[in-house]
Structures are given as C-alpha cells and as structure tokens.
Amino acid sequence: MTLPTRTLLTLIGEAALESKLVKDLEAFEVPGWTISDARGRGSRGVRRSAWDNEGNIRVEVICNTELAQRLLAHIRNQYHRDFAIICFLSEVQILREEKF
Amino acid sequence: MTLPTRTLLTLIGEAALESKLVKDLEAFEVPGWTISDARGRGSRGVRRSAWDNEGNIRVEVICNTELAQRLLAHIRNQYHRDFAIICFLSEVQILREEKF
Amino acid sequence: MTLPTRTLLTLIGEAALESKLVKDLEAFEVPGWTISDARGRGSRGVRRSAWDNEGNIRVEVICNTELAQRLLAHIRNQYHRDFAIICFLSEVQILREEKF
Amino acid sequence: MGWDPVVMFFVFGLLAGLSRSELKLPPALYDTLSILLLLAIGLHGGVELAAEASPVLLWQTLAVLALGCLLPVIAFPALRILRFSRVDSANIAAHYGSVSAGTFAVAIAYMLARDLHFESYIPLFVVVLEVPAIIVGLLLAKGIARDTDWRSLGREVFLGKSIVLLLGGLCIGLLAGEDAIAPLAPLYTSMFKPVLALFLLEMGLIASRQFGSLKESGIRLAFFALAFPLAGAGIGGALGHALGLSVGGTAILATLAASGSYIAVPAAMRLALPEANPALSLTASLGISFPFNILVGIPLYLAYAEWLIA
Amino acid sequence: MGWDPVVMFFVFGLLAGLSRSELKLPPALYDTLSILLLLAIGLHGGVELAAEASPVLLWQTLAVLALGCLLPVIAFPALRILRFSRVDSANIAAHYGSVSAGTFAVAIAYMLARDLHFESYIPLFVVVLEVPAIIVGLLLAKGIARDTDWRSLGREVFLGKSIVLLLGGLCIGLLAGEDAIAPLAPLYTSMFKPVLALFLLEMGLIASRQFGSLKESGIRLAFFALAFPLAGAGIGGALGHALGLSVGGTAILATLAASGSYIAVPAAMRLALPEANPALSLTASLGISFPFNILVGIPLYLAYAEWLIA
Amino acid sequence: MGWDPVVMFFVFGLLAGLSRSELKLPPALYDTLSILLLLAIGLHGGVELAAEASPVLLWQTLAVLALGCLLPVIAFPALRILRFSRVDSANIAAHYGSVSAGTFAVAIAYMLARDLHFESYIPLFVVVLEVPAIIVGLLLAKGIARDTDWRSLGREVFLGKSIVLLLGGLCIGLLAGEDAIAPLAPLYTSMFKPVLALFLLEMGLIASRQFGSLKESGIRLAFFALAFPLAGAGIGGALGHALGLSVGGTAILATLAASGSYIAVPAAMRLALPEANPALSLTASLGISFPFNILVGIPLYLAYAEWLIA
C-alpha cells in the first residue's frame, strides 16, 4: 500500500495569537487544523502556560505543499517580527487523499 | 551514527474514542503509545476541549511500517465512516531498535 | 521556495524529569524547545497524568543534526536505564535558518 | 424582581457566548462543577432517603422506570413524522427519555427558593431515569438480536460518570445519615447555589455554541425540542399526581420528563450508535430544550402541578 | 499583629518563587480564582448599586472616565523622558491608565477589615477605568487615522474576560437585588478572602518571575513603576475628594489610579500594538507596582485620603 | 452508623476505580485539593502554635526528628529480610520513615469528630517528619561519600510542594494569629471536610490503580505494607506517651509513624535514586498502607493511645 503524501505545517507560538491564527487558517481555506497547548523557550524567552499571556500553542495543519508554502509566507510577513512564533514543515503520508 | 528508522503513526480524533482506541492498540500489540489532548476543526466541524463530547485527542504510535499499515487499515474500516478522525504516517529515526 | 532543513528531536518521558531535561537542554545550548503534557504506555507501564508522579511530557527540540545526535547520546547514557523515556528524530524544513 | 440570579447566570453565559466574548471557563472547572453538583444531589437524596424511606417508594420507582421506557417510544414516531432518519430519531428519543441533571438542579433550587416541599428521595428517580431510555433507543435503532455489544454498553452506562456520582453520593448519604454527614452538608446547602450558578454560566456558554448548528438542522428540530418537553411534562406530571407525589414532587417529575440528557446519553450513544448525528441531539437537548426548561418550563410545570393537585 | 494574612499570602508566593521552590498552582485554579474574584466584585457592586443609586453617580462616572483618559497622557511624557521608545511608552502608559482588579480586591478587603465605609458602587469605576486608557495608549502610539482596526480592538476590549465578568456580575446583582442574591452571597462574603488569598499566592509566584526581566529593563523602569503609583494616587485621591467620596471611597479611587492593569490591557495591547515589548509593561505593573501597592501603597493612600478629608 | 462519610468517599473511589468506571477527577482539581489540604493543615497549626507555644515543644520536636531517622533504619533490614534489593529496600524505607499528609488529615478529622483534644502544634511534626527519612534512605542505599548531589537533593526536598505549603501556612498562621486569620478560617473549618472528602475520592481512584502492580510485587510487599504500619504505630505511640502528649496527640503521632509518604518522598527519591522501582514503594504506601490506615488503623491507634495513657 503506497499512500499519497501531503505537507504537515507546524506552528509554535504565543497563545495570544490563537484567534488571529484561526482566522488566517479559515481565510486560507485549509482543510482542517489541530491545536494543543504547550510551553517552551526560544529566542524571546521562557513562555509558561500558568499565565494567560505567556503560554504557547502548537498548531498543526496538513495540506498540499503549495498551500503550506503560502501559509508560511503569510506567517513570516505577518508575525515573525513582533511575535514569538516558529514554524516548520515535514512530509507525511495520509489516508483519504480527497480530505486534504 | 546512522539510526534505524520506524514509522510514526499519528491519529487525531474525538476524545470519546480514547478507550476504544487504546483497546485496539493493545489488541494489535503495539510497543507503546502516547496520547495528548487537542482541539481542532476538520470536515466534521469544530471540536473544543471545553466540553466532554467535543475535545480531540492526538495519539502517537511508533512501530514498524507493516504494523502501522495494518493499524491504518483497521482504523479506516472501523472509524472513518462515523467518527471525526484523521491519521497520517511519517518516518522517524529511533534509538534502541529492540523496543519498537 | 526550497527551505533549509534541520532535525526535530522528540523526547517522551516521565514528567518528573522536566526540570532535569530543561537543565540539560540549557547546558547543550539548544536554540529553543517546546514541552507539552501527555500520557501513554511503553515498556515501563501505563503513565497517566492524573497523578503527579505518573504523567508524561513531550519535549521537542529543533536543531542541527550534530547537536541532536549529541543530545541523543547524552539522554541514552543518562536516562535510558532508570527512566521511562523514548526519543526519536525526524527531518523538518524550517524558516529563518539563523534561528536554529 | 422575580428573576432568579441563578438563572440569570445562564442568560449571562448565553449572551456572552452569542456576542463572541473571550469569556471561557477552564474545562477543569466545568468538570469540577458537574462533579460537585451530581455528588451534592446524590448525597442530599441519600440523607433524606435514610429518614423518609417507605415501601411505597418501591412502586413509585418501578413506575418511574416505566416512564423512562415510555418517553422514547413516544418521541420516536414523532421524530419519524418530522422526517428524521431512523437512527437519528432513535438517538434523539434516547436523549429525551433520559434526564438532564442540570435542569433537575435548577428545579430543586426553584422549589427550595419557594419553600415548596418535595419528596426528598427524588434524586433516586434521576438515577432510575438515566438508563432505560438508552436501551430503548438502541432497540428502536437496531431492533433486537443485532450486533450491539450489550455488555460493554452496560459498562458504559452504569459506570458512566453521572450514574456513579449520583449513586455513590446516594449510598454515602444513606449509610452516614444526617448527623454524620453534617460536616459535608455545605456541598448541598451553602455551596449548592454558587456552584449551580457557575455551572449555568458555563452551560450558557456551551448552549450558545449550539445555535450555530441550529441553522443546518432547522425548524423541524426546534419544533420538536420545544414541543416534546411540553408533552413529556404532561405525562410526567400526570404520573407524579397518580403516584400521590406532593405539588413540588409532581412538578419536579414533570421537569425530569421534559428534560433531555446532555452528559450521560451523548457519551453512551456516541459509541453505541455512531451512525447517528450527535450535533442534532445535542443541539436539541442542550441548545433548545435546556434553555426553554430553565427559563420558561419550570414555572409552567409547577403551575401545571398545582392545577393537577387542586 | 498588624499584618494581613491575605497580603502575607502574596509575600509567601513571592518568597516561594524567588527561592525557586517546586510550588505551582494549576493554571485552571488561577483562572478559576480570577473568574470568582471578578464575578464577586461585580455582584457585590450590583447589589449595592441597586440600593444606593443616585443621579450624582452619573457625574462621578464621567469624571472617573476622564481620569482614565488623563492618566496615560501624564504617564506617556514621563516615560519618554525616561528614554523609553514611543511604542513602549504608549504601551506602559495604557497599562497604568487602566486598573488592576487584584489590587482593587485587596483594597476592598483592607477597608472591610477596618470597618471603613466606602461607596458601594465603586466596582462600577473599575469597569469604567478599564477601557479608555487602551484607546488613549493606541492614539499615543500611532496617532489618529492610522491602520488600527478599531472594530476588532473594540471587541477585544469590551468582550475581554475581565469586563464581561465585572459587567455581568454587576447586572445580575442589580437585577436580582439583595434578597434574591442571598444564596450567592458567599461568593463575596465568606469565600471572598480565601479566594483572594489563593489568588495572591499565585500572583506572588508570577510576580517573582518578573524580577528576572527587571535586570534587563533596569533602573529606569523600576523608578517609573514606583513613582507613577504615587503620582496616580495623588490625582485619584484628589478627584475622589472633589467628587465628595467618603474616606474609604477616596482611598480606593487613589488605589485604582495608582495600579496598573496586568490582565485586560496586556491581552488587548499585545494584539493591537505588537511592536511594543510586553516584558517591560508586565514587569512594571505586575512585578513592581502590584507588590508596592499591596504592601505599602494602600495604607499610604488611606492615610492620604484621611488627610484630604480632615 | 459509625461510618465516617469522609472515609466512605475513599471506599467509593476505590470501588469506582476497581469496577473500571469512567469516573475521574480533573488533575487540576486533585492538585487544588492537595494544595488546600496542606495549606489548611499548616494555617491551623500556625494559629494554634501562636497561642500554645512552649519550651517543651523544642524537645518534642527533636524527639520527633529522631523518630523520622529511626523508622527507616528499622524498615530497611525488615525489607532486606523479605528479599527486596538494597536500593528498593532503601527506597521503601524512606517512604515509611516519612509521612502521608492525607492520612494525617483523616486522623485530625477523626479526632475532631470525636471531640478529642490533641496538641494543636502537631502539624509541625508533619513538617519535621517529612525530611529526615529521605536522607537516611539515601544513606542506606548508597553509603556516605558517594556521588549524591546533596545540594540539589536539599532543594528538591525543602522546596518541594508539600513542605513549602505546610511551612508557608504555618508561618502565616503564626504571624497573623487567631483574630486576623478569622476570614481565612473556612479553609480549615467548614471547607476542610468537603475538601478532604473529594481528596479521598481521588485517592481511592488512584489507590485502585495500584492493585494492578500488586500482582507482580506480590505477597511480600503486601505483608510489609500491613505489618510495618503496626510496628511504626507502636513506636510512634510509645514516643507520644513518653513525650507526655494527650491521648489524641499520641494517636496522631502513632498514625504519622504508621503512614508512608506518597507525595513528597516519591518525587524526591525518583530523581535521587532512580535505580529503585517506584512501583513497589507507591503500591505499598498508597495502595496498601494508606487504605489500611484510613479504614482500620486510625481507630486502632486511638485505642492503643487510650490503653497507653490509662
């Protein structure tokens, strides 16, 4: 069984961005997304989830490469300067090609 | 150092399935699994974790490709029609080959 | 757009290790990390998050391959014998090369 | 002002949700509140049962059990007439045959605030009503002798959170009795209303999100979710009267019959009847009938009970 | 002993945090505590407002609104003189123009413990002070007619958690009145201090973490965060006196003016003015001014109010 | 009925867990409950200490400290005889030398319910007993002059959650005194039993999960976990008598000696002695000795104390 592949885009960034990011994802018409809570440290210091303005979220989107790249570009332009956020891509094999 | 590779199977689906999925994983004798809580949106609408029947879980299983494919087939047959669930595979490099 | 690649190191292990692991990550001068809570089962039995001494954490570090391998070796030597912990590597494409 | 602040918390949550405010309660708080409510209801019932038990109670309990089997059998054809599919009809019918512990808590608070006496063992009826509708619902959906895994369904139902907490509280209250339980009494006296108020705030927030699905499922669902509570209350009240319950007890039984489950039944049916659309049943029971019962129904059912007895 | 145990909980948290103890409260508990505090303040205010409302109140409210616009306008040039960038100055000014509900709760507890009367509608002032500073801050940062999305900013502010809870509590208290609200009174009577104590424990833990950032932002920030509360209290107290408030009311208004927001404003400014460094404003308001007001400020502002009235 | 409802909550949790019900408390609730318990115990002790302190107390404290060093030294050879490995024996011994705050809370509630006087500064003994067993346990495992990082172990132990909360509460209670603390008194009066009941419900659920591991570790572990509490209580009670404690105080000290830690010690030993199998020690202290002490032990130890004094 060889499975079709898609791109998994993962964003990790400050929780305050959640509703903005969700609006973006809707605007880009991604097929779906998954969010979970996290904490961490990066170049902008420690971010704990004990405090509203400090926790991180981890957003995953599976979509085609082209859309992932467009999303990536949007996030770079929109958020990288002022917000603690990172993103990375990897390749995944999926079931049900028509969904993503 | 070149490391052996295995398949990472990730399932994202409604939290109500947790105990069923765990039973399946035990039946398939996977070497282990990890579950975390998530929320998201897919073709079956928004799933928030604020409400028992709405949250998602994210299940990760590392195993050999053959077992991953069998699990995938089982999940497709068992859950895809009636439940909000997605799954995808990727390749990972592991330590301690004998464990997985 | 071709993006540079880095290694994503994922550790899953008992929550009691969190502060020790964070100290290690700081000592190895990784560019950043992300931690989230999880539960699971492996060769050391079931680990639930309902109880302080039982939950798992999931640590992600994106860095260059060489550093990831050194971290991996350190974790194998330091923790594998006595603690419930697994780790695996995968390759990811990143934005902003200079950060990682 | 006649308005009950506890009910206003529900309205507050509803408005906050509909205006898309940032307000949300931590999920752990909501879990905690529902655990406290169920335990408190159970404990209170157990303590009173210890004082008030009587042989009549057995017959009453059996009659209430019958009510739990009857309600989905009435709801099912009504839903079929409204052109819902067989599984969806069975699923919704199961929800309405069962009860909503939140609605029950509001009804109790309502009676207490008006110094209306009611049979203290009534929490027992909540326990008794939780289960049969699920079984009847599944039979309606699948017929007998099918592939239902009754064993694991039984587990799911009897070992589900709500039943376990209600029953556990009931037993502890029963075994301990009023004096020994006194230090835990704040759970069902001074703390009950604050806990209920916060619980209703969250229920308001949750109910507001159901309105989105309402557009899709449309007018037929709304009609059922408003009409069936009235029918259910009619039957439940009549039964309460026939069983010789007090005015308060009759009104509460009417309320129980009018309410639809949104905790125990959804969890059980999701796994036992996954083909059914959970959005339909939740929207109806939580998004429409729950607000209706809380805001309009309970006073109505009380008036009905008074009329019955008079 | 003169020390208030509630305040000692803050010191306890601070010490536990600074000594890097393992102590941490679950995030859901902290959320719950702040929800309870805000609701309690709102409810209490609403109930009292129902009894005490008067036409004078309207003028007082408008004056307090003006205070909320004035404070950031004073803070901004002071910050610029201290050589903070334009956006950072505007951001910090917005924090100090607004108020800290936690500081307010401690001030109220302080007055109650001393049996000092204060105008019961004062929670209304908290609501009124939350908002204008945010708008003034953004105008200071960007000037008018710029790319600010005022609509979604308005949402963010008026539908933010704190305002919604304060306003919701206020309305429920107002509509229900003292008798009907009685069963919920534990929220703002017997439970208020325990909740506040736990809240301050967590605030201590959080404040202790801000000290790290202090090293970087240095002495200028610390100076502002200690000096501005005194200036703010001076103005707030004078206004309270001019408006004819009681000693208690004057001291509380001074405290409100002295305090800087660390819940509503950070959330709003983070999205509306992301170029500003949130570490600066949080360190100042939460790490320095909050402890200062709690430990030293409130008694001082009370003495000032007494001096003003005498 | 002689049964204490608080203890019945433990049995309820145990049964719910063993029957694999869906019931689970949110982790944040469990954390909150244990924080409240520890704080309440500390506060209560501090307030009473402020009233009752005496020079005798110093000697008593030293004696209790010695008890904490003695108990693991007795447990260790017993465990070796039962053929546990050296590290596992040392680890289990450390758990039993220390104390269980949950067991302590139940013992206190038991005494209060029977109007039995006990020395009010007893929470101090809980603090004193928490620590030495950990150090003795590590010495037993590794000998002296080994690679233990005592500095970071000290951190771990003294800055661990339980000690910090107990000590923090104690200091606040001590400094504030009875009058000032009054508004916080609900934490250790009216709220204490409800909090304890919920805590025990969760402990029952947790303990039920330990039974699984019991099969593996088998009869030897069960024997130790039932026999050692009796031995410990014998020694603890004798010491209490020798120190001139009241009946209640003697029974509580016996209970402390009989109990094994399942919060502070597991966390510390996991990092300091990772070679030890944590399943063994947790199963013993939490799965066997905790239920045993709660259900059977405490009444027994009280009878023993009465016999000693008579």
Ligand SMILES: Nc1ncnc2c1ncn2[C@@H]1O[C@H](COP(=O)(O)O)[C@@H](O)[C@H]1O
């Ligand atoms: N190298 C990294 N590996 C894993 N997570 C990272 C890394 N760098 C940053 N992060 C996560 O991304 C968040 C924002 O990063 P930053 O903008 O660098 O502060 C951090 O709080 C971390 O959770």
Ligand SMILES: Nc1ncnc2c1ncn2[C@@H]1O[C@H](COP(=O)(O)O)[C@@H](O)[C@H]1O
């Ligand atoms: N394209 C996607 N990328 C990431 N997560 C997804 C995607 N599609 C679905 N999901 C997740 O899978 C869950 C179930 O998907 P669905 O069955 O499409 O409703 C959703 O609630 C999301 O959390």
Ligand SMILES: Nc1ncnc2c1ncn2[C@@H]1O[C@H](COP(=O)(O)O)[C@@H](O)[C@H]1O
């Ligand atoms: N094959 C696996 N796939 C996914 N997660 C695993 C696997 N094996 C172990 N884990 C996770 O790693 C933790 C520690 O594993 P272990 O040391 O095998 O007990 C477990 O509690 C699981 O959360």
Ligand code: NA
């Ligand atoms: Na019903």
Ligand code: NA
């Ligand atoms: Na201010």
Ligand code: NA
């Ligand atoms: Na002991």
